[in-house]
Amino acid sequence: xxxxxxxxxxxxxxxxxxxxxxxxxxxxxxxxxxxxxxxxxxxxxxxxxxxxxxxxxxxxxxxxxxxxxxxxxxxxxxxxxxxxxxxxxxxxxxx
Numbered sequence: 001x002x003x004x005x006x007x008x009x010x011x012x013x014x015x016x017x018x019x020x021x022x023x024x025x026x027x028x029x030x031x032x033x034x035x036x037x038x039x040x041x042x043x044x045x046x047x048x049x050x051x052x053x054x055x056x057x058x059x060x061x062x063x064x065x066x067x068x069x070x071x072x073x074x075x076x077x078x079x080x081x082x083x084x085x086x087x088x089x090x091x092x093x094x095x
Contacts, residue, residue: 052084053080070082
């Protein structure tokens with residue numbers, strides 16, 4: 001009787017271990033994709049910030065009157081920060 005229990009437990013443990021080992025590559029792939037995605041998002045964020053600074057986006061929006069309209073609405077951030085946030089919201093569902 002003891003042999004049957006030992007065999008049942010070791011068999012169950014081997015099946016469990018097999019499932020864990022088949023899941024690990026998927027977990028590793030998911031973590032890798034997540035890290036690469038964060039790195040790409042960080043690079044895109046830096047590029048967008050540099051682009052907005054290069055075209056003087058804040059000055060343009062002040063000249064267009066957009067910055068004043070947003071400040072009347074209670075926005076305390078610069079328009080380039082708002083644009084960065086909107087870009088993040090548009091890109092987040094695609095990740």
